[in-house]
Amino acid sequence: xxxxxxxxxxxxxxxxxxxxxxxxxxxxxxxxxxxxxxxxxxxxxxxxxxxxxxxxxxxxxxxxxxxxxxxxxxxxxxxxxxxxxxxxxxxxxxxxxxxxxxxxxxxxxxxxxxxxxxxxxxxxxxxxxxxxxxxxxxxxxxxxxxxxxxxxxxxxxxxx
Numbered sequence: 001x002x003x004x005x006x007x008x009x010x011x012x013x014x015x016x017x018x019x020x021x022x023x024x025x026x027x028x029x030x031x032x033x034x035x036x037x038x039x040x041x042x043x044x045x046x047x048x049x050x051x052x053x054x055x056x057x058x059x060x061x062x063x064x065x066x067x068x069x070x071x072x073x074x075x076x077x078x079x080x081x082x083x084x085x086x087x088x089x090x091x092x093x094x095x096x097x098x099x100x101x102x103x104x105x106x107x108x109x110x111x112x113x114x115x116x117x118x119x120x121x122x123x124x125x126x127x128x129x130x131x132x133x134x135x136x137x138x139x140x141x142x143x144x145x146x147x148x149x150x151x152x153x154x155x156x157x158x159x160x
Contacts, residue, residue, distance in 0.1 A: 004034035043081035061087035115142035
């Protein structure tokens with residue numbers, strides 16, 4: 001169980017370029033801010049703690065956007081709770097997992113990232129209602145995507 005949050009301001013998301021951790025499955029990719037649940041945490045508790053730990057920002061206004069089920073032949077299964085946030089307090093600080101940068105939403109899809117992230121970023125951009133997205137991977141190759149239990153794209157095997 002994990003969370004991922006996209007702080008947003010002025011048409012940009014705060015992104016994390018994962019470059020600092022050794023043996024990181026997200027190495028060299030751009031992702032939102034988040035991480036693994038600790039005992040007793042709700043999705044909101046985990047998201048707020050992870051954003052604070054990785055950025056120094058205390059989230060005060062957020063929106064729970066969906067749940068993503070990742071199924072991987074290399075990394076197992078992960079259930080990720082997806083958030084966006086628009087208000088926070090505090091001062092941004094350096095992250096020990098990579099470099100933080102405000103990226104224009106229109107440029108996001110050109111960055112190195114997991115192919116499935118492109119799907120849920122499009123859903124965020126479309127302001128989709130709360131959704132469930134299942135993504136399957138073989139290594140780093142996306143092999144399937146299902147939105148709310150239905151094929152996200154008619155020819156799943158041709159989306160990558």
